Amino acid sequence: MYGAPDPAAAERTAFRRAEKQYKLYKPPNLKGKPRPRNKPAAVQGGGGDLSAVVDFHVLLAADGELPAGICRRDCAGFDRPVFCFLDRPGFYFLPSALSTEEQCYWIRESLKTFPQPPNRTNLTAVYGSISDLLIAAKNKKILVEVEKPDVQERKEHSNCGGKTQPKNFKFVEASEVHKGEECRSTAATALVRKLRWSTLGLQFDWSKRNYDVSLPHNKIPDSLASLAQNMAIPAMPSGEEFKPEAAIVNYYGPSDMLGGHVDDMEADWTKPIVSISLGCKCIFLLGGKTRDEVPTAMFLRSGDIVLMAGEARERFHGVPRIFTESDQQEISRLVSQLSGEDDCFILDYIKNSRININIRQVY
Numbered sequence: 543m544y545g546a547p548d549p550a551a552a553e554r555t556a557f558r559r560a561e562k563q564y565k566l567y568k569p570p571n572l573k574g575k576p577r578p579r580n581k582p583a584a585v586q587g588g589g590g591d592l593s594a595v596v597d598f599h600v601l602l603a604a605d606g607e608l609p610a611g612i613c614r615r616d617c618a619g620f621d622r623p624v625f626c627f628l629d630r631p632g633f634y635f636l637p638s639a640l641s642t643e644e645q646c647y648w649i650r651e652s653l654k655t656f657p658q659p660p661n662r663t664n665l666t667a668v669y670g671s672i673s674d675l676l677i678a679a680k681n682k683k684i685l686v687e688v689e690k691p692d693v694q695e696r697k698e699h700s701n702c703g704g705k706t707q708p709k710n711f712k713f714v715e716a717s718e719v720h721k722g723e724e725c726r727s728t729a730a731t732a733l734v735r736k737l738r739w740s741t742l743g744l745q746f747d748w749s750k751r752n753y754d755v756s757l758p759h760n761k762i763p764d765s766l767a768s769l770a771q772n773m774a775i776p777a778m779p780s781g782e783e784f785k786p787e788a789a790i791v792n793y794y795g796p797s798d799m800l801g802g803h804v805d806d807m808e809a810d811w812t813k814p815i816v817s818i819s820l821g822c823k824c825i826f827l828l829g830g831k832t833r834d835e836v837p838t839a840m841f842l843r844s845g846d847i848v849l850m851a852g853e854a855r856e857r858f859h860g861v862p863r864i865f866t867e868s869d870q871q872e873i874s875r876l877v878s879q880l881s882g883e884d885d886c887f888i889l890d891y892i893k894n895s896r897i898n899i900n901i902r903q904v905y
Contacts (some may be wrong), residue, residue, distance in 0.1 A: 555833035557802045561862040563591075564825045564839060565799060595825060596840040598625050598637045617776040624776045627838065632814075632854030633828060634776045640818070640845040642875045646885075649820050649876070651763075652897045653888060656740045656791050660758040663740040665733060669711050675737075678730035680887045683713040686727045734891065735795065742766070742789040744904050752807055753788060753904055762786045762901070770816040770901040777814035777851040784813060787904040794824070794864050794896040802833060802860040805850070805902075813903040814851035820844050820897040823865045823872045829858040844873055866894040 601608060602623055608614065615624045615634070625635040640648070657663050659671035666672075669685065678685070688710050719727050739748075745757040762770075767786040774784035792800065805815055819842045826848070829837035837858070842848065850859070865872065870893065880889040 556836040557827065557829045557833040557858055557860075560827055560829075560837050560839065561799070561802065561860065564595075564827075564862040566797070566863050592825075594839060596838060598635050598840065598846075599843060601625065602637050615776065620775045627828075630828060630838070630854060630857065632777065632850060632852035633857075634814075634849040634851075635840070636773065636776075636847040636849070637843075638845050639773060639847040642845070642879050645820055645845050645876060646879045648766075648818065648899065649880075649892055649897060650885075650888060651766075652740075652791055652793075652820065652899065653734065653737075653891065655763070656742055656899075657737060660745075660760060661740050661742055662745055662757070664738040665736060669733075670709065672711070672733070674713075675730060675733060676887070678713040679734045681730075682716060683730045684716050684719050684727045685711050685730060685733060686714055686719060688712050731887075734887075737793040738798075739793065740791045742791065743786070744788040746788065746790060746807070762789055766899070766901065769818075773818075773847050774814050774816050774849060777849040779812060784816070785903045786816075786901045789899055789901045792898040792900070794822075794861070794898070796864070796866045796894050799863060800861040802827065802829060802837075802858040804856060804858055805900075806855070808902050809905050810903065811855040812852055814849040815855070815900050815902055817848040817850070817898060817900040819846045819848075820899070821873065821876070821892045822894065822896045824861050824896055825863045827858075827860050827862060828854075831856050831858075833858055844876060861898075864896045 596609075596612070601612070602625075611628050613626050613628055615626050617624055622636055622639050625637070627633055654676040657665075657672070657675055659673060663672075672685070713730060743759060743762040744753045744755060745759050746752075747754040747757075761767075766789065770786045770789075771784045778784055794800075808815075821844055823841055823843045826840050826842045827837040828840070829835050835858075842861075850857075870877065873892065876892060877889060880892065
């Protein structure tokens with residue numbers, strides 16, 4: 543359930559107030575006056591006081607008595623630390639669940655493989671299926687609109703009231719873009735930055751908010767399915783195995799946020815959503831079954847995994863802020879690991895971005 547029927551009422555809810563508290567607002571860009579670059583984040587509006595944000599990495603390192611309402615859980619057959627909130631059953635936090643090498647692997651896959659057709663992305667509706675977007679970006683290619691040989695027939699068909707045919711695009715070298723065609727072209731690097739989501743496995747229809755089994759799709763990659771099954775263990779009923787059938791990959795830019803919502807389109811809520819964080823740190827809000835309940839804020843870092851099952855599936859949650867640029871020490875290991883020539887573009891991307899892979903059992 544995304545959004546709220548009454549925007550004015552939403553502004554008055556506890557969840558919305560928390561979003562505004564932590565969101566990093568951009569200063570107004572007055573005409574003719576450049577935006578100050580060195581102004582501290584807290585001065586730029588919102589997001590200044592982070593003292594109430596739960597930091598599970600600090601709790602893990604302290605290895606002492608936990609704050610009231612937080613517990614550490616031991617799970618048979620699971621060798622990673624697991625934290626829970628006593629008043630939020632079904633929510634599990636796995637800090638540093640992935641090694642640096644694993645994080646880099648999934649960052650590469652999220653940019654190179656996961657947007658590949660038949661997987662759909664937010665770009666599909668505008669440009670149709672785009673293959674090898676990351677390779678094109680690395681090679682600084684340009685996406686241009688092209689006309690098929692039957693273009694005249696299509697134009698006549700359209701002029702006669704027929705259904706408009708989809709546009710066609712292809713990547714070309716920058717030198718091949720002719721003067722006057724710039725308005726119909728987009729740099730591949732810009733398109734990567736415009737990525738907001740891609741869907742794996744069963745395809746999610748955002749307009750209808752359901753899974754459309756009629757859409758072409760490949761099954762979830764075996765390596766991702768295996769990872770999700772292993773990480774889902776703390777949230778699974780005894781003797782049952784998680785069956786990954788779909789995944790949504792979210793891509794966050796420097797000022798992006800994800801408003802409070804409930805993931806309610808899967809058939810069996812006893813099965814968890816396995817949510818993997820990659821790249822820049824963010825603040826994650828976990829609320830209640832209505833927006834009126836004050837949410838708990840926590841940091842999510844690269845390599846952390848969150849599980850939401852059962853009652854936790856009914857709780858509003860969202861991401862009001864990600865941390866970029868001045869917080870590079872948070873991803874210093876990623877920066878070191880992605881320092882090779884082949885990863886140059888990926889490194890530049892991840893320094894100011896966050897990727898979230900959330901895997902689901904649909905039926």
